[in-house]
Amino acid sequence: MGFFGLFSKKEDLVPLRELGLVCDMHSHLIPGVDDGAKTVDDSINLIKGMAGLGYKKLIITPHFMTGFYNNTPDGVGNSLKQLKAEVERQNIDIELDVAAEYYIDYDFMRDLSTKPMLTFDNKKLLFECSFTNQHRNFDETVFEMQINGYKPVLAHPERYTYWHGATSLMNEFHDRGIQFQLNILSIIGAYSASVKKAALTLIDNGLCDFIGTDLHNKNHLAIIENAMIPASLFEKLKSSNILNNSLL
Ligand SMILES: [Fe+2]
Known part of the structure; x- marks a missing residue:
């Protein structure tokens, strides 16, 4: 045992999948409509991976961003129908639904x-x-x-670096009715140390309403499948009021 080994106690790690999330509400699995799955085969492989992780329902959220991803509800709705038919044909036990990840710009407003x-x-x-x-x-x-009757859910607040350290502002947003969806990839440090720190701060402050995969491709899936988190964080998440499973 080295010098530091004598003094640092390594915390036990727990597979994140043991949190038992059965519904995901952020992913890019509609083929060919954004920077996520490109083909039906890509989609099916990713969906099989999600089923393997224990997910029972996926609310897929293609990007809607004027000039980049000019998606429409009808367009993604038709693609969902085709994807559902293939999921059924292959007997994959998972429910699919579609919503969107809207980029806030003038057109959105x-x-x-x-x-x-x-x-x-x-x-x-x-x-x-x-x-x-x-x-x-x-x-x-x-x-x-x-005022138009929608309930805003902010995707990955921990990834906006201009809000890092702005915990009181995050609390204010939350108090004003914005719910927060954190990414698994953030929590385990797959983007950067500062994004991970921001995610953990939000969790510590009770500001994590949903945990999403934001799944785009097989690299993301592999990271999510192998995700391990410290036991103390696992316990904290277990006792947080995470709403994923209320969406089933
Ligand atoms: Fe996303």
């Missing part, structure tokens, strides 16, 4: 009052922000969602 939006669990609306700059009209956009 306008569409909120004029077009039907793709949501889950009675008007919960998953949205994401720029990774580099805080949205100038963030507060107004959230307000617009709420």
Whole structure:
């Protein structure tokens, strides 16, 4: 045993899959509509992986981002139908549904009052922000969602570096009715140490409502399948009010 081994007690690790999450509400598994699965085969392989992890229901959330991913509810709805048929044909025991991951921009703000939006669990609306700059009209956009009857769920708040360390602001957002969805990849440090730290801070402050895979490809799946977390974090998550399984 080396010098540091004498003084540092290594904490036991627990497979994250033992949290028993059975519903996921953030992934990119509709083939060919965004930067996730490219083909039906890709989708099916990823869905089989999710079933193997114990998931019973996937609410798939393709990117909706003007100029990059010009998706429509009808378009992704038709693709979902085809994917469901293939899942059934292959006897994969999993339920599929579709919502969206909306990027907040001007078009999104306008569409909120004029077009039907793709949501889950009675008007919960998953949205994401720029990774580099805080949205100038963030507060107004959230307000617009709420006055149109939507319940905002912020995708991976821990990944927005401009909010790192802003715990009181995060609490304020949460108090104003924004729910938070953290990524598994963040919690285990797959993006960066600072994103992991931000995720753990949100968990410590009771600001983790959903845990999502944000699954795009087989590399993500392999990381999620092998994810291990310290026993203390596992216990903390177990006793947190994580809402994934209420979506079944
Ligand atoms: Fe995503």
